[in-house]
Amino acid sequence: MDRKIIPVSHAQLTSLDLDAFVRQAKALNQRNRERFTHPFPKRPSRWISHYQFQPRPITFTDQGAVEGGLSWLVGATLDFSFARDLCAASYGARGGTCYDPASLLFLEVAAKVDGYPDYASFCRDLEQAEKGSLLP
Numbered sequence: 001m002d003r004k005i006i007p008v009s010h011a012q013l014t015s016l017d018l019d020a021f022v023r024q025a026k027a028l029n030q031r032n033r034e035r036f037t038h039p040f041p042k043r044p045s046r047w048i049s050h051y052q053f054q055p056r057p058i059t060f061t062d063q064g065a066v067e068g069g070l071s072w073l074v075g076a077t078l079d080f081s082f083a084r085d086l087c088a089a090s091y092g093a094r095g096g097t098c099y100d101p102a103s104l105l106f107l108e109v110a111a112k113v114d115g116y117p118d119y120a121s122f123c124r125d126l127e128q129a130e131k132g133s134l135l136p
Contacts, residue, residue, distance in 0.1 A: 018058065025077035029053075036085035040101070041093040051102035053079035071110035080106045 044050065056076035059067040066073045080102045087101040107122075116122040 021073075022058075022077055029079040032079065032082040036082040038085045038088050040084040040088050041091050042095075042098055043093075046097045047100045048097050049100045049103035051080060051100050051106055053081055070113040074109055074113055075106060080109070 056072075058073060058076055061067055083101040083105040091098060107126075111119065111122040114122075116125075
């Protein structure tokens with residue numbers, strides 16, 4: 001399926017229809033659960049990280065921004081579990097431990113949507129309880 005990325009201006013992003021976004025995210029999550037069904041070959045006991053999607057409430061600051069930033073909005077609505085299926089062929093059942101591909105993908109997306117200039121600053125914030133706890 002060929003999809004083109006459509007550039008979206010900041011003004012378009014700020015006028016986001018939250019209800020429509022949540023509805024579309026639920027539909028996308030359902031399609032992904034039906035389409036990406038190949039099991040990840042490593043047992044969960046050998047994963048260093050364990051991503052688990054949980055829809056979460058979305059609240060707003062007094063200024064109208066999403067509490068927790070865009071990464072909270074993404075993590076509260078989009079399920080990244082499909083990444084395990086996409087990466088399964090690159091992993092074997094044997095061997096050492098590994099990071100859960102869904103965890104890695106979510107962290108990559110969170111760093112990008114929150115506009116971190118580098119991974120060092122992103123990781124510093126993850127280690128701060130009041131900031132890291134905002135990530136789903």
